[in-house]
Amino acid sequence: MSLLSKVKEAWVGLRAGRVTLAYPAAPAPAPERFRGRPIFDAAKCIGCAGCANNCPAREILVYDVCQEIRILKYLGRRCTYCGRCADVCPENAITMSREFETATPRIGDLQQRIELFMSTCQRCGRCFDPPSKLDELKLRGYRFDDLENERWIFRSSAYLEGQPVVDDVPLEMD
Amino acid sequence: MKAREKERTLRERFGAAIRRTDVTSPGRWCLYVAPEAIREVCRFVFREMDARYVISVGMDDRPYSGRFLVSHNFAFDRDGILAAFLAELPPDRPEIPSIAGEVPAAGWAEREFRDLVGIEPKGHPYPKRLVLPDGWPDGVHPLRKDHAWNEVPEDWDDEVTFRFDDPPEGCTVVPFGPFHPTLDEPAHFRLYVEGETVRGCEYRGFMVHRGIEKLAESVMSYNDIPMLAERICGICGCVHNVAYAQAVESAAGIQPPPRAEYIRTVMLELERLHSHLLWVGLACHILGFDTLFMQAFRIREPLMWIAEKISGNRKTYSLCLVGGVRWEITPPLAAELRGILDRLEKEWNEVAQAVGRDRNIQRRTRGVGMADARLVKELGLLGPVARAAGVDIDCRRDHPYAAYDRVEFDVVVELDGDVWSRVLVRVREVFESIRIIRQCLEKMEPGPIQTPIDEELLPGRIGLSSVEAPRGESHHFVVTGENNRPRRWRVRAPTYQNLQGVPAMIRDQTLADMTIALGSIDPCFSCTDRxxxxxxxxxxxxxxxxxxxxxxxxxxxxx
Incomplete structure (x- = not known):
């Protein structure tokens, strides 16, 4: 019976509650596990590069200036906030914050850059304790990601033998 | 074992053409078939043994075995077997007899491996370009291993446009899409219209082909890919996430802990709930019934909130890693989820009661977008489209994964094969999903949620996994490889098969019904670049x- 079903539909509509939030007029706090912008704690970071190696979006770069100084840069561009970096960090130096209002005309607002003093043992990836074999560091030793152009450089078979590694940056293959 | 019986049947019939078979687990079966016999074997399996066509995969295996590989995947739904029929092809002349003449459902998949891997399906009835853009030079095949992931051919021409087929005599062409108010994503249908009646159409899609498989095969690693996989689809992302993890687990023989399986089941059903509610809303919106569109979205919203509380995000849950899950469902979260399900069940019941007899909706949907059981079989249609045509298939029951073998539920089937039946199937499946989640919350035992993986995965193993997405079976095919990443990963989303059915579903129907007929398969294309x-x-x-x-x-x- 169509009229009856129209009445029922009207009833559903009339008794409807409201799920629309007053945001942005009222604040809408994110739940506890919310994965917002990752925050890097320079005091805790040991520069193991576990986050950089396990970032699906390749958003974390590592550059060894010299034996003692390692730069870790978070790019904040295409980060998907998956939280893998925070998962694998052995020192809990990365927290997924509840920040989600990250729209900005200057990407620098989101980026983080940590300069780490590394002891002479080089910390060449061996200090990273991977959660499983699949998360193990594939890039060990010194790292020279392209900070200028903000690109990850990896030595792996992703690039064909004899070809430049990232467009214009020739690099030795393993 | 059922697979062994089938193997005997095939060996009796084809003898030496069946070169090697491998039953990797009770539900997974790989057969190596002589390439010249592949058409006849597939015809026999599809017609006489009543297997369902799943997908065809082309692979460049030259760096490893020196050959090209083609895998035609079939499912024996009654016996719970997913089977891969593999043919090895010589490296210098990759050709294989096309099976599309015998198995019409393989039409797209064969055109796809022709484009991407350069394996020629000999005797294909309609060998037109499918995936690659029209300005892409011939003879460059991006999924070959000697093609780098970021390589763009030099003679690539952005200006070349699609060459359409000629419309039939007496028909006018009405372009539908790439941009249309009822299309959420770009796809182009060129409708051949006679008066108000659609006589046929040509489809051009793949405008947003993102090269995800290539990226995964050459750049990412096993545990990166789940985050990529769930970005295949904005609505059923978790399905791909789980299907990928299961395919790798199936290849490597990893068993996730029971609690992880329950959590996967809960999250998959949560996703089905929100997707079905969204679909009912959108279908009403397409029909111009926006009241119900609003109500469906209102009822759906608490599901999004609880998903955010469990996983940290409303939609991209980032749930699985190989061998487990990342998010625990704590007792307070479980209690909250129960409350939300109770409320949802009550509210959805009211909507179902009201819609179930709404004659206005029925008049727009009954007898529209017909897909009968024969069409379902021929084109391998899936999910609610198949179940609305009386074809009783559901991967959750036929090929149980995660914790679906430990819960009770009914597979909802309707008989008419029109859009109205698809509405009913989806409306009723909501209640089944609620039932499944409740049982899972009841049966979950405390325990670990991630299985330790102490050894590297062995290369060259084949894994198949099917997950029942809200729109139908989502099938993932993985060959494990070196460097901590798969050699080949093929994703077959349900819309891939269902879209092939649209031309038949809209034939001889009025132009105005095109939108809801297309909407009824719940299509999922993907973003724009112009x-x-x-x-x-x-x-x-x-x-x-x-x-x-x-x-x-x-x-x-x-x-």
Whole structure:
């Protein structure tokens, strides 16, 4: 019976509650596990590069200036906030914050850059304790990601033998 | 074992053409078939043994075995077997007899491996380009291993446009899409219309092909890919996430802990709930019934909130890693989820009661977008489209994964094969999903949620996994490889098969019903790379090309 079903539909509509939030007029706090912008704690970071190696979006770069100084840069561009970096960090130096209002005309607002003093043992990836074999560091030793152009450089078979590694940056293959 | 019986049948019939078979687990079966016999074997399996066609995969295996590989995957739904029929092809002349004449459902998949891997399906009834853009040079095949993931051929021409087929005699062409108010994503249908009646159509899609498989095969690693996989689809992302993890687990023989399986089941059903509610809302919206559209979305919203509380995000749950899950469902979260399900069940019941007898909706949907059981079989249609045509298939029951073998539920089947039946199937499946989640919350035992993986995965193993997405079976095929990443990963989303059914579903129907017929398969295409501007004063239209847009973006960036 169509009229009856129209009445029922009207009833559903009339008794409807409201799920629309007053945001942005009222604040809408994110739940506890919310994965917002990752925050890097320079005091805790040991520069193991576990986050950089396990970032699906390749958003974390590592550059060894010299034996003692390692730069870790978070790019904040295409980060998907998956939280893998925070998962694998052995020192809990990365927290997924509840920040989600990250729209900005200057990407620098989101980026983080940590300069780490590394002891002479080089910390060449061996200090990273991977959660499983699949998360193990594939890039060990010194790292020279392209900070200028903000690109990850990896030595792996992703690039064909004899070809430049990232467009214009020739690099030795393993 | 059922697979062994089938193997005997095939060996009796084809003898030496069956070169080698491998039952990797009770539900997984790999057969190596002589390439010249593949058409006849597939015909026999599809017609006489009543297997369902799943997908065809082309692989460049030259760096490892020195050959090309083609795998035609079939499912024996009654016996719970997913089977891969593999043919090894010589490296210098990759050709294989096309099976599309015998198995019409393979039409797209064969055209796809022709484009991407360069394996020629000999005797294909309609060998037109499918995936690659029209300006892409012939003879360059991006999924071959000697093609780098970021390589663009030099003679790539952005300006070449699609060459359409000629419409049949007496028909007018009505273009539908790539941009249309009821299409959420770009796809182009060229409808051949006679008066108000659609007589046929040509489809051009793949406008947003993102090269995800290539990226995964050459750049990412096993535990990165789940985050990529769930970005295949904005609505059923978790399905791909789980299906990928299961395919790798199936290849490597990893068993996730029971609690992880329950959590996967809960999250998959949560996703089905929100997706079905969204679909009912959108279907009503397409029909012009926006009241129910609003109500469906209101009822759906608490599901999004609880998903956010469990996983940290409303939609991209980032749930699985190989061998487990990342998010625990704690007792307070479980209690909250129960409350939300109770409320949802009550509210959805009211909606179902009201809609179930609404004659206005029925008049727009009954007898529209017909897909009968024969069409379902021929084109391998899936999910609610198949179940609405009386074809009783559901991967959750037929090929149980996660914790579906430990819960009770009914597979909802309707008989009419029209859009109205699909509405009913989806409306009723909501209640089944609620039932499944409740049982899972009841049966979950405390325990670990991630299985330790102490050894590297062995290369060259084949894994198949099917997950029942809200729109139908989502099938993932993985060959494990070196460097901590798969050699080949093939994703077959349900829309891939269902879209092939649309031309038949809209034939001889009125033009006005096109939108809901297409909407009824719950299509999922994907984003856009072009922009058109109209100068309001002069009315001049300028279409921006991809190159111009890129220039514009770069110029903007440097400010």
């Amino acid at each position: 922009l058109e501007t109209v100068d309001l004063r002069t009315g001049l239209v300028k279409v921006w090309s991809q190159a111009e847009l890129e220039q514009l973006v770069r110029a903007r960036k440097s400010h």
